[in-house]
Amino acid sequence: MLLSVNPHNPQMxxxxxxxxxxxxxxxxxxxxxxxxxxxxDIFNKKAVKKVYQLKKRDVRKPFSFICTDLSDVTTYxxxxxxxFKIMKRRLPGPYTFVLEATRVVPDLLMTKQRxxxxxxxxxxxxxxxxxxxxxxxxTTSVNxxxxxxxxxxxxxxxxxxxxxxxxxxxxxxxxEPSTVISLIDDEVEVLRQGCGDVSWIG
Numbered sequence: 001m002l003l004s005v006n007p008h009n010p011q012m013x014x015x016x017x018x019x020x021x022x023x024x025x026x027x028x029x030x031x032x033x034x035x036x037x038x039x040x041d042i043f044n045k046k047a048v049k050k051v052y053q054l055k056k057r058d059v060r061k062p063f064s065f066i067c068t069d070l071s072d073v074t075t076y077x078x079x080x081x082x083x084f085k086i087m088k089r090r091l092p093g094p095y096t097f098v099l100e101a102t103r104v105v106p107d108l109l110m111t112k113q114r115x116x117x118x119x120x121x122x123x124x125x126x127x128x129x130x131x132x133x134x135x136x137x138x139t140t141s142v143n144x145x146x147x148x149x150x151x152x153x154x155x156x157x158x159x160x161x162x163x164x165x166x167x168x169x170x171x172x173x174x175x176e177p178s179t180v181i182s183l184i185d186d187e188v189e190v191l192r193q194g195c196g197d198v199s200w201i202g
Contacts, residue, residue, distance in 0.1 A: 002157045007031065007170040010125050019132035021166050027051055029142055029156050030129060031170030032066075032121040034094045034178050034195045035149050036156060037139040038164075039066070048108050051138055054163055062109045064096050064117030065136040066126060073118055076105050076136065083183040092122035094175075094195035098182040109138070119178060125170050141177055149177070 005014050021028060025047045027040045038054060040047035042065050052059055067073045070087060077099035079087070087097055101116040110116055119139055121127070130137050141149045142156055150156045153169035161167060179196030182189040188201050 001165070002153065002161070002167050002169055004169040005125055007123075007125060010128050012128075015125070015128045015132055018129050018166060018168060022047075022129070022133050022137070026165035027054070027163075028166040028168060029153070029160070029164055030126055030137075030168045031123055031153075031173055032119070032126050032139065032178075033092070033123045034121065034175050035173055036142040036151060036153070037066075037126075037137075038142055039137040039139055041133060042106060042109055042136045042138055045106065045108065048106070048138060051140065054160070055140060055143075057140075059108070060112075062111055062116070063138045063140045064119055065109060066119045066121060066130050066139050067136050068127060068130045069120065072136070073099075073120070076102055077116055077118055078102060080183075080186055082186040086183060086188070087120075090196070090200075091120040092127075094121070094178045095119070096178045096180045098180065098184060098191065100184060115182075115184060117180065121178075123170070125168060151175070 022041050025044050027050050096117045096119050098115050098117050101110045101114050105116050143149045151174040152172050157167045176195040179194040180192040190198050
């Protein structure tokens with residue numbers, strides 16, 4: 001199902017439709033500030049496993065997830081004063097920050113080192129979905145692991161629609177994935193250079 005949502009001023013009735021789908025264990029494709037993401041409720045184990053199958057991804061490689069704001073992040077990750085200052089300057093934005101996880105995070109979304117990747121994208125649709133759901137949303141690029149990402153919602157619907165519950169059309173997005181930065185032990189380490197600028201890292 002393809003659902004066209006205004007990317008600048010999302011219609012609340014459509015956002016509610018998406019949230020209802022997620023609450024019922026749905027797997028969706030939605031826009032972020034970098035690329036389209038495949039997502040589901042992080043607390044729905046069945047849906048998370050379905051995303052792994054869709055991506056043909058090794059379950060030992062956990063997905064990142066999207067929070068609404070920094071106060072939400074502290075529920076799921078250990079945020080030191082150092083990390084908080086950096087994240088406050090850079091979020092919302094095209095970054096995934098890797099932090100130590102709290103016990104609230106489901107095992108499927110945690111590395112062996114008990115770390116998590118967290119995003120707060122600058123995208124009204126993604127933000128409103130997560131707020132409406134009340135939980136973070138799994139985020140992973142729309143592609144089979146190792147293949148090119150897809151940025152046209154009509155193409156995504158054509159290629160993957162039968163395996164998804166909903167594809168949200170928020171316009172065509174062709175960009176790079178987010179820049180992944182570890183803040184473990186208050187050390188800044190770039191794990192993947194993507195859309196987010198890293199010139200601020202000394």
